[in-house]
Amino acid sequence: MKGHQDRLQKNPNFFQRQKGLLMLLVILAASAFFCGSIPFFSLPWIQTQALGIPKAARPVIQLPAENLTSAPWFDFFGSPVYLTNTLVAVLLTDILVIALALIARAGMKEIPTGFSHIVEVLVEFLYNLSEQTMGAKWAPKIFPIAGTIFIFLLAANWMHFIPGVDSVGLLHHAEAGGRGFEAAEIDNSGIYYLKVEDPGGTLVPAESEDHNEDAGHEGGSNLYVVTPFVRTAATDINVPLGLAVVAFVTIQVFGVMGLRWGYLAKFVNTPGLARGGMGFMDFGVGLFELILEPVKIISLTFRLLGNIFGGGILLAVVSTLIAFIVPVGLYLLELFVGAIQAYVFAILTLVFSSMAMAGHGGDH
Amino acid sequence: MEGSIVTALKFLGAGLAMVGALGPGIGIGLIGLGAMQAVGRNPEAAPLVQTNMILAIVFAESVAIYALVVALILLFVV
Numbered sequence A: 001m002k003g004h005q006d007r008l009q010k011n012p013n014f015f016q017r018q019k020g021l022l023m024l025l026v027i028l029a030a031s032a033f034f035c036g037s038i039p040f041f042s043l044p045w046i047q048t049q050a051l052g053i054p055k056a057a058r059p060v061i062q063l064p065a066e067n068l069t070s071a072p073w074f075d076f077f078g079s080p081v082y083l084t085n086t087l088v089a090v091l092l093t094d095i096l097v098i099a100l101a102l103i104a105r106a107g108m109k110e111i112p113t114g115f116s117h118i119v120e121v122l123v124e125f126l127y128n129l130s131e132q133t134m135g136a137k138w139a140p141k142i143f144p145i146a147g148t149i150f151i152f153l154l155a156a157n158w159m160h161f162i163p164g165v166d167s168v169g170l171l172h173h174a175e176a177g178g179r180g181f182e183a184a185e186i187d188n189s190g191i192y193y194l195k196v197e198d199p200g201g202t203l204v205p206a207e208s209e210d211h212n213e214d215a216g217h218e219g220g221s222n223l224y225v226v227t228p229f230v231r232t233a234a235t236d237i238n239v240p241l242g243l244a245v246v247a248f249v250t251i252q253v254f255g256v257m258g259l260r261w262g263y264l265a266k267f268v269n270t271p272g273l274a275r276g277g278m279g280f281m282d283f284g285v286g287l288f289e290l291i292l293e294p295v296k297i298i299s300l301t302f303r304l305l306g307n308i309f310g311g312g313i314l315l316a317v318v319s320t321l322i323a324f325i326v327p328v329g330l331y332l333l334e335l336f337v338g339a340i341q342a343y344v345f346a347i348l349t350l351v352f353s354s355m356a357m358a359g360h361g362g363d364h
Numbered sequence B: 001m002e003g004s005i006v007t008a009l010k011f012l013g014a015g016l017a018m019v020g021a022l023g024p025g026i027g028i029g030l031i032g033l034g035a036m037q038a039v040g041r042n043p044e045a046a047p048l049v050q051t052n053m054i055l056a057i058v059f060a061e062s063v064a065i066y067a068l069v070v071a072l073i074l075l076f077v078v
Helices: A002-010 A019-051 A085-106 A114-161 A213-220 A238-266 A270-275 A279-292 A295-321 A326-357 B002-041 B043-076
Strands: A074-076 A079-081 A169-173 A179-185 A192-195 A223-228
Touching (some): A085 A114, A085 A238, A114 A238, A114 A295, A114 A326, A192 A223, A238 A279, A238 A326, A295 B043, A326 B043, B002 B043
Antiparallel strands (some): A074 A079, A169 A223, A179 A192, A179 A223
């Protein structure tokens, strides 16, 4: 390697000297072609000449996950469970993570190479993180759950960057009170497209409370939106909430494992009450902590949901406003945010657990 | 006409909710200032300072995220 570099430095030709510059030029030319020509020239031409659509539609944003089928998937003790697009994303993430884990395990050697090496670096990083916060004794116990949370969330958040996720889907009736577009068929081919007269879409009338049949339903029935097959998992509140509950239970379990029955005295501070004096105040503080403990679930849930959902909206809206260079920078930002949120969820689980295990003021 | 006033107030409320991002912005700036000064004085402690900095930023940021969630709920759910 060293000799190769020396040889390059002694007699470099033009291409070797200006390799970086040439690569930049190629990247700029490619991005100018793909980001510039397609949205500004190719797509508008196809839209206006071939399909007769004048404008690109602004995305219709909906907070709850969309159902992919109108019929329930299965019954869960009487309540119907629908196959939603975020559920598809969660299952895909599971399959992806398990497949990558098997591939990495197959390549494990004394000194792993290639993909296995990358996985080893990641796992080592996560293990060091849990050792830093929980200490060498407890790190092997909490590492599997913190590492799983990190890797699952990393895969789930970065799934947004696979082309087709959050964008390719079925036409679906617009929700009442939301916005939608009229659909039309291309020459009886069974392929439909959205007729976009106004980029914002048409407001679907909300279902009126006085059951005004002729006004409420006729307007809403022919408006459609695209329901993506796969939508980033963390944009559905159930995914962050489920993970937050898992993290919360982990924190409680580690608190009990670390302090035994002393963990209960953190909340109902009877030893403090027995001390008297300032102990009464400690008792009150303990009760406050009992109320504040479940807030961790809410805080973990909304941090993840807000970041990922907000990021998704940002990308969708900016891509329709200006599809040139700007979204590339924002995609880079979202790549960073996705990784940081996965890291934060894992490290908060670790730190809360180590806080739960720490005894109160030297009574141990 | 009634519906349009409700829509207008919805958007106004979402905008006002995002005023809540002001405090976390200042807070994250102060955390960054403190971390930079700490690393400047004691470069060996940089990894420890960085971990704790990210942790503190996350707690400050969560307030802004609550504001964002309120704004999103006003825009897309209510």
